Amino acid sequence: MTDSIPATPEAVRKSAAAADARRRRKARPASRQWRRRGLMAAYIVFVLLPIYWLLNMSFQSNTEILGGLTLWPETFTLEHYAKIFTEPNWYMGYVNSITYVLMNMAITIVVALPAAYAFSRYHFIGDKHLFFWLLTNLMAPPAVFLLPYFQLYYTVGLFDTHIAVALAHCLFNIPLAVWILEGFMSGVPKEIDETAFIDGYSFPKFFVKIFIPMISSGIGVTLFFLFMFSWVELLLASTLTATNAQPIASVMTQTKGASGIDWGTLAAAGALTILPGIVVVYFVRHHIAKGFALGRT
Amino acid sequence: MHKVQNNRAWWLILPMLLLVAFSAIIPLMTVVNYSVQDVFDANTRYFTGTEWFREMLNDPDLHAAVLRQFAFSLTVLAIEVPLGIGIALLMPKKGWQASAVLILVTMPLLIPWNVVGSIWQIFTRGDIGLMGWSLRELGYEYNITASPVDAWLTIVLMDVWHWTPLIALLCYSGLRSIPDAYYQAARIDRASRWAVFRFIQLPKLTNVLVIGILLRFMHSFMIYAEPFVLTGGGPGSSTTFLSQSLTTMAIGQQDLGPSAAFSLIYFLIILLVSWVFYTAIMNMQKDNKKQGEA
Numbered sequence: 001m002t003d004s005i006p007a008t009p010e011a012v013r014k015s016a017a018a019a020d021a022r023r024r025r026k027a028r029p030a031s032r033q034w035r036r037r038g039l040m041a042a043y044i045v046f047v048l049l050p051i052y053w054l055l056n057m058s059f060q061s062n063t064e065i066l067g068g069l070t071l072w073p074e075t076f077t078l079e080h081y082a083k084i085f086t087e088p089n090w091y092m093g094y095v096n097s098i099t100y101v102l103m104n105m106a107i108t109i110v111v112a113l114p115a116a117y118a119f120s121r122y123h124f125i126g127d128k129h130l131f132f133w134l135l136t137n138l139m140a141p142p143a144v145f146l147l148p149y150f151q152l153y154y155t156v157g158l159f160d161t162h163i164a165v166a167l168a169h170c171l172f173n174i175p176l177a178v179w180i181l182e183g184f185m186s187g188v189p190k191e192i193d194e195t196a197f198i199d200g201y202s203f204p205k206f207f208v209k210i211f212i213p214m215i216s217s218g219i220g221v222t223l224f225f226l227f228m229f230s231w232v233e234l235l236l237a238s239t240l241t242a243t244n245a246q247p248i249a250s251v252m253t254q255t256k257g258a259s260g261i262d263w264g265t266l267a268a269a270g271a272l273t274i275l276p277g278i279v280v281v282y283f284v285r286h287h288i289a290k291g292f293a294l295g296r297t
Numbered sequence: 298m299h300k301v302q303n304n305r306a307w308w309l310i311l312p313m314l315l316l317v318a319f320s321a322i323i324p325l326m327t328v329v330n331y332s333v334q335d336v337f338d339a340n341t342r343y344f345t346g347t348e349w350f351r352e353m354l355n356d357p358d359l360h361a362a363v364l365r366q367f368a369f370s371l372t373v374l375a376i377e378v379p380l381g382i383g384i385a386l387l388m389p390k391k392g393w394q395a396s397a398v399l400i401l402v403t404m405p406l407l408i409p410w411n412v413v414g415s416i417w418q419i420f421t422r423g424d425i426g427l428m429g430w431s432l433r434e435l436g437y438e439y440n441i442t443a444s445p446v447d448a449w450l451t452i453v454l455m456d457v458w459h460w461t462p463l464i465a466l467l468c469y470s471g472l473r474s475i476p477d478a479y480y481q482a483a484r485i486d487r488a489s490r491w492a493v494f495r496f497i498q499l500p501k502l503t504n505v506l507v508i509g510i511l512l513r514f515m516h517s518f519m520i521y522a523e524p525f526v527l528t529g530g531g532p533g534s535s536t537t538f539l540s541q542s543l544t545t546m547a548i549g550q551q552d553l554g555p556s557a558a559f560s561l562i563y564f565l566i567i568l569l570v571s572w573v574f575y576t577a578i579m580n581m582q583k584d585n586k587k588q589g590e591a
Contacts, residue, residue, distance in 0.1 A: 040387045044401055050420040050458065051404070053427045057419055069430050107316070115313040122306035130310070132575060137321050139571045141519035143540035144560040147547045148324030171320045174313055232409045235521055235544075249411050267419060270412045277407025278400065285396050288403065288466065 051274070057267035065263050080268035093248035094272065096162065100237065100245065101230045103166035108173045108226050109219065115174075116181035117207070121190065134175040142235045145171065153240055160242045168240055169230045176229065177222050184218025217287045224284045231276065248273060331557035349558035359559065361534070362542045363566075369538060370517040373456045377513060380457065381464025382502065386494075388469050399469075402462045414526025417455045421527075441528055445535035448528045452536055455523060460516070464509045471505040472498060504581060511574040518567055539563055 057065055058080055059073040084090040118124070119131060149168055150159075158164040192214070196206045212219070234249035241247065252269050255262040281288065332350070335343045353359055384402070389395045408416070421441060423429040432439035441448040475497060483493050521540035524530065530537035530545075537545075543563060547556035 036387055040384075040389075040398065043384055043387070044398070047401060047405060047458065047462075049427065050416045053420050054416050057425075065425055069425065069427075111313040111316055114309040118306035118309035121300060122303040123300045124302070124304045124306040127306075130314075132572075134317065135571070135575060136568055137317060139515050139567045140321070140564060141521075141540055141543075141567065143519065143521060143543045143547075144328065144564055145324045146544060147553070147556070148327035149320075151327065152324055167316070167320055170316055174317050178313065228407055231407065234409055234411050235540075249409055252411070252415070263419065263425065266415055270408075270415050273409050273412050274404065274407070278404065281400055281403050281407060285399055288399065 054267050054271055057263060058271045060264060062262065062264045080264040081272075083265055084268055084272065089246075089254075090251060090269070093246060093251035093269075096241070096245050097231065097237070097247045097249075098276070100162040100165040100169070100247070101227060103162055104169045104173060104230045105223055105226045107166060108170055108177050109223060112174055112177035112181055112222070113212070113219075114207075116178045116185055117211070119178065119182045120185035121193065131178075134178060138172050138175040138179075140171065142172075142233065146235065146239055149236060150239055159240065160244050162245045164240045165237045165245065165247070166230075168236045169233060172233075173226050173229055176225060180222045180225060181215070181218060184215045184221075188214055220284055221287045224280055224288065227280055228277070328557045328560050331553045332561055334554060336553050345554065349554045350562070353555055353558045353562060358534070359542065362537060362539050365535075365537070366518060366539045369453070369456075369520070370514055372453055373460070373517050374510060374513055376453070376457050377461045377464050378506065378510065381461050381509070382468050382506075384461065384465040385468030385472055386498070388465070390473070399466075402465055404462075405459050406462050408459075410522035411526050413455065413459050414523040417451065417458075417523070418527050421451055441532075443532055445532055448532060448536050452524050452527060455527065456517065456520070459523065460513060463513065464506075467505040467509040468502055471502045475501050507574060507578050507581065511571060511578070514574070515567065515571060518570075 056070075056072060059076055059078070060070070061075055061077050061079065064070060064073070064075055119127065145168075153159045153164045153168070158167075188211070192210070193206070196210050197203075201210070234247060237247040238250040241250065248269065252266060255266040255269070333345060333347070335345045388398050388402070405413070418426075420426045421429045421439075423433055423440060429439055429441075438444075439447055441451050479497050480493070483497060488496070519540050520538055521544070524536050524538060525541055528536045530541050543556060543559055546552050546559060
């Protein structure tokens with residue numbers, strides 16, 4: 001088609017423009033653009049459908065739920081939500097869950113920050129082995145630790161307290177935090193540390209005043225992940241607690257009564273557990289992509 | 298980055314080390330302790346050596362559970378990895394749509410695992426669930442409490458729903474790190490869409506994909522709450538995965554010795570597979586550094 005080589009500058013420009021237009025038409029025809037959107041929309045529908053059904057159930061009365069399938073609540077009711085917000089054992093489930101999650105985030109970030117700094121800046125005896133050992137804890141199935149944890153926390157008198165769950169979740173959250181933070185810290189040039197030390201900063205002052213602000217987005221992302229994994233883990237949380245620090249997951253099992261399952265309340269309680277996650281993800285939405293790559297893109 | 302040799306760095310590690318040791322080493326030693334003893338009560342116990350390990354390694358139920366576990370992990374990886382890459386390629390890159398899609402896609406990851414089970418339980422029931430009811434209306438006798446095939450397919454679908462976002466987000470972040478100049482060069486060369494994917498996007502993705510596959514393998518291998526809530530491991534034991542067999546043995550039947558031996562074998566399998574991935578990640582980082590220096 002363009003076998004003849006254009007001779008004049010005018011012709012060169014013209015043929016280049018024509019080729020460009022042709023390429024643009026070929027690369028991004030409108031129909032393909034719409035196919036992309038269509039596929040994306042189909043996936044979003046797949047993600048949302050089960051959640052929509054949960055919400056739908058949570059606003060229906062139990063008689064309507066069991067009476068027959070309705071695509072939206074015909075008798076819109078807030079009775080299940082009212083039940084959760086008025087009965088102490090229900091709303092305390094949420095309070096307990098959030099309490100141990102926050103405790104875990106605080107403990108983890110405080111010990112993980114210096115450790116990640118050491119891994120990102122120094123060679124020391126056994127560093128590689130230590131790092132792999134840390135990661136093995138990330139891989140440990142909680143089921144393996146179930147019984148020993150129960151006995152350990154029972155013996156030291158921490159059974160059924162928030163701090164027991166917070167400490168237990170350190171098992172996988174500390175290695176994760178160290179791994180993510182190490183990735184972010186390695187992105188900060190070492191010259192910054194050296195300059196600060198020459199300027200007479202002591203290590204703690206440098207760390208808090210200069211270094212931490214520099215990796216604040218990394219810390220934000222790490223906190224998001226700590227929240228996420230502590231919030232979704234429930235096997236350890238419900239094993240280590242009985243009544244005082246019971247997480248919402250154990251409370252939800254109460255919906256199985258003698259007369260069958262209280263579907264409406266179960267759905268409402270489930271819907272409420274999704275909320276904190278959405279709030280948290282909104283704050284880190286710009287950094288989340290990098291965070292999921294553990295700071296290593 | 299060039300690292301300095303400095304053994305005082307141990308002081309920075311120490312607080313973390315003590316904390317992890319408290320929640321990892323002490324319990325693990327308890328497990329090791331149980332695995333070589335026969336415990337009757339607090340004062341009567343016998344040393345049994347490797348008996349429990351031999352018993353567990355020859356247990357046909359356990360063999361079946363291990364096979365089921367591998368089948369499940371490989372199935373979900375085979376579906377979630379290509380699907381996740383596809384979604385990452387489709388996700389909008391700027392504007393409010395990018396944020397909105399990002400938040401919607403992330404949502405399943407932030408739902409407590411047993412609630413994921415409850416959501417799918419409600420969604421797939423034949424009488425009150427949208428999916429179960431629709432399938433029955435379409436003439437398919439869908440029943441996860443009676444048909445192992447239905448139960449198995451539903452759990453795979455649930456896991457795809459729950460965890461594909463992780464792969465998608467990892468790939469999305471990998472794709473975002475490709476400079477525009479690469480695409481411009483490809484356009485000048487008139488590279489096809491496939492060539493752009495194969496020679497520009499996929500090489501950038503290998504790094505994040507290995508992390509993604511590692512995390513997915515680990516988590517799918519310890520899956521517990523979701524199938525427990527959805528099917529309870531049934532019908533029969535068709536969806537009983539390793540974690541559930543273990544908890545039934547340890548908590549339900551109080552068989553301390555055998556379940557401790559089982560725990561250690563289980564942990565070793567995960568460790569072995571993960572070590573392979575870990576070595577791969579570390580070698581890749583070394584290669585990247587070499588390329589960066591050259």
